[in-house]
Amino acid sequence: MSLIVNGLEVPAPADARVSLLDHLREGMHLTGTKKGCNQGACGACTVLVDGERILSCLALAVQYDGRRITTIEGLADGDALHPLQAAFIEHDGFQCGYCTPGQICSAIGMVAEAKRGVPSHISPDLTAEVRLSREEIQERMSGNLCRCGAHNGIIDAIRGTVAAEVGA
Amino acid sequence: MTPFDYARATDRADALRQGAATNIAFLGGGTNLVDLMRERVASPARVIDVSLLPGAIEDSEGGGLMIGAAVRNTALAEHAAVRARYPMLSRAILAGASAQIRNMATVGGNLLQRTRCTYFYDVEGSRCNKRAPGSGCDARDGFNRIHAVLGASEACVATHPSDMCVALAALDAIVHVEGPGGARTLPFGELHRLPGDAPDRDTVLAPGELITAVELPPLPLAARSTYRKVRDRASYAFALVSVAAAVEMDGDRIADLRIAFGGVAHKPWRATRAEAALRGATASAQAFRDAAAAEFADARPLRDNGFKPALATRTLAAVLSELTTGEAA
Numbered sequence: 001m002s003l004i005v006n007g008l009e010v011p012a013p014a015d016a017r018v019s020l021l022d023h024l025r026e027g028m029h030l031t032g033t034k035k036g037c038n039q040g041a042c043g044a045c046t047v048l049v050d051g052e053r054i055l056s057c058l059a060l061a062v063q064y065d066g067r068r069i070t071t072i073e074g075l076a077d078g079d080a081l082h083p084l085q086a087a088f089i090e091h092d093g094f095q096c097g098y099c100t101p102g103q104i105c106s107a108i109g110m111v112a113e114a115k116r117g118v119p120s121h122i123s124p125d126l127t128a129e130v131r132l133s134r135e136e137i138q139e140r141m142s143g144n145l146c147r148c149g150a151h152n153g154i155i156d157a158i159r160g161t162v163a164a165e166v167g168a
Numbered sequence: 169m170t171p172f173d174y175a176r177a178t179d180r181a182d183a184l185r186q187g188a189a190t191n192i193a194f195l196g197g198g199t200n201l202v203d204l205m206r207e208r209v210a211s212p213a214r215v216i217d218v219s220l221l222p223g224a225i226e227d228s229e230g231g232g233l234m235i236g237a238a239v240r241n242t243a244l245a246e247h248a249a250v251r252a253r254y255p256m257l258s259r260a261i262l263a264g265a266s267a268q269i270r271n272m273a274t275v276g277g278n279l280l281q282r283t284r285c286t287y288f289y290d291v292e293g294s295r296c297n298k299r300a301p302g303s304g305c306d307a308r309d310g311f312n313r314i315h316a317v318l319g320a321s322e323a324c325v326a327t328h329p330s331d332m333c334v335a336l337a338a339l340d341a342i343v344h345v346e347g348p349g350g351a352r353t354l355p356f357g358e359l360h361r362l363p364g365d366a367p368d369r370d371t372v373l374a375p376g377e378l379i380t381a382v383e384l385p386p387l388p389l390a391a392r393s394t395y396r397k398v399r400d401r402a403s404y405a406f407a408l409v410s411v412a413a414a415v416e417m418d419g420d421r422i423a424d425l426r427i428a429f430g431g432v433a434h435k436p437w438r439a440t441r442a443e444a445a446l447r448g449a450t451a452s453a454q455a456f457r458d459a460a461a462a463e464f465a466d467a468r469p470l471r472d473n474g475f476k477p478a479l480a481t482r483t484l485a486a487v488l489s490e491l492t493t494g495e496a497a
Contacts, residue, residue, distance in 0.1 A: 016174035121262045126251040142403035143266025
């Protein structure tokens, strides 16, 4: 049993109770992924599994045997930040920074969904091509809370980088 | 969390074989079960992971769609045939949870999720007949803004939390089940129970029975359908009231329709009285309100949820106005 975390193969925990979040943080010391509510309400623990965003706090690590997991630590290229990371700095997309890793992983997954045409709750036409307006990004990022209230900067950072191709 | 064994089912037969043991839980995406286990509301000895069993969305023999139980909520919402032929189902799913949770959650798991009644989750501090039969219900005289107004009992006033299930109730979906006694199907409306004096049982499923698929019948009128959800914030919150509706018009007359409500009862509430009142009737705001009044005639509001019948009435009228005129109301 093993998981592939940021390209590295690591054993799954022996205890089935361990969440993917705790395995990343306590087992692998990848503390970039944050524990907020630990009950699926805040999005701070968002990671990418085979490119899809999920909540690692509600995931049993053993259930992700053989899957490719990307955390915030896996996004930069050496010392060169991922463009979205750089944009969060430029647009003040955070204050305390606790929700930031989850916001960034979520945004990357969100744009992949939009590019393959997944509609949202506010899409007027379910079958139309997806264009990511401010309002669409707000709705699609609603699973990631920021108690500092940096949402406007977060949306600016997303629009200026990863969402630019499918922007509106 | 109480220790448990984890086993990944290799195929359906393996899942059913392992599911015949006592105190097991089938695991889908885990978005509800993991939380319930962490809070010690659920303490299975063995968790059987069925989330990786083959699950597809295919044309059914009857001309509808067969949806495998392991299909993820996002995959169902984005499926081209669902968007075009059953838009209320796409919209209901997209109105629920967050994108991360929809990516994890399975169709089977969505059907079997438990209520979000806060007293149900409060193991240390609250009495709950659903969690601990016979212990009492602290919701009935407690903070019960989110609770049921229809079909509740002395024992339990919890609501079913799913959005997707409200659409499935309106669409006359068929649930495919397999278990120790063999395979069977049941109409969606018969899957979930009203609480009565056994609120610990959410559904009619027997121990070890596994939902294998949900079938959508061919339902041409569903092409003109939608889902509207009213909640305390614009996104990522459970419904106070929701409406799934489909309408087929004949001039200004309603030839046929389907209506179901969410957030008002222990199960997704198929509005048969409102449907009967409107079938064949001329579409009008007054007719919509009268039909909702008929549906909620037996409503028994609690201390904090007396707003629900009126809210449901306004929501239904707005949805039917949109579907009958083609304009948002």
